[in-house]
Amino acid sequence: MSGSRKQGRPGGWAFQLVAIALAAGSVALAGLLSLGGDDSKSGQAQSGASRPAPTTRNLSDEQRSSRWAHVLGPTVARRRPDAGSPQVLRLTTRTSDRTPELVLALGELRAPDGSRWVRVRLPMRPNNRTGWVPRATLGRYYEVTTFLRVDxxxxxxxxxxRGRRVWRAPIAVGTSSAPTPPGRYYVRNRILPNDPNGRYGVFAFGTNGYSPGLSDWPGGGVVGIHGTDKPQLIPGRVSHGCVRVENRAIGRLRRLMPLGTPIEIV
Structure with missing residues (x-):
């Protein structure tokens, strides 16, 4: 299947940096520093300058304003914003559908040493995982104002x-033995199926979510939102975990939902 890309608006530094208060820590650190040195030479406490506090900013509320970015090169997402922190996932530049890899950016941190880290949603099992990647490994931020809720x-x-309903449609979801997994996701790619009369219908959206139990289908079990060749089964619980939409409705959604759109499945 061939990929079709659509980008949101470039994001900016729209959110004010929020200082993380280290009042108690600063007092403790100052106390520790005052104990340093050679007490035999001086009975006076020596003072030391505390390190600057890290600063953070929110990038996505996952409803009215969210930001995403492409992965520029192979990188490691870590549990904490630290190069020595345990690895969560190794990211590459391409998805299993050979479209450019992207991540939803949740927040950014500037460490006291000047390094910048971004907390992102990750395309992996188990679902709903996040990690930290160096800011330099991501491209520019793109903003989206859309949000999809799957009930x-x-x-x-x-x-x-922007909080206003612009599209709604009946759907089919997974069976009881292969349920559509709940959680928070995002639109990872937009795909034009080779056969518009096939099982994926006229259009498909790939997400960063995966079936919890099935991996022997396209992309290793990626949860998609796509058209169908069996509209008579909608609404219903008939899929292997994907969300099926009638072709006419998915055609309208194609025009309205860009890459990076946050998704909540409840």
Whole structure:
């Protein structure tokens, strides 16, 4: 299948840096530093300058304003914003569908040593994992104002733009033995199927979510949102975990939902 890319608006430094208060830590650190030196030479406490506090900024609220970025080169997502922290996932520049890899950026931190780290949602099992990657390993930020909510109980999906509903349609979700996994995800790629009359219909969105139990289907079990060649089964619980939408409705969603759009499956 061939990929179709659509980017949101370039993001900016729209959020004010929030200082992380280290009041108690600074007092303790100053106390420790005052004990340093050779007490035999001087009975006076020596003073030491505390390190500057790290600063953070929020990048995505995952509803009205969110940011994503391409992965520029192979990199490691870590548990904490530290090069020595344990590895969570090794990211590459391409998805299993051979489209450019991207991540949803949740927040950015500038460490006291000047290094910058970004907390991102990750494409991996188990679902709903996040990690930290160096800012230099990501491209420019793109902003999206859309948000998709998938309601498995009501068998309905709704797209919002800046909090306003702009699209809604009945859906089919996974069976009880192969359920559509709940959680927070994002649109990882946009795909034009080779056969518009096939099982994926006229269009498909790939997400960063995976079936918890199935891996022997496209992309290793990636949860997709796509059209269908069996519209009579919608609404229903008939898929292997993907979200099926009638072709006419998925055609409208194609025009409204860009890359990086946050998704909540409930």
């Amino acid at each position: 498995r109980a009501r068998l309905r999906a709704t797209l919002y733009d």
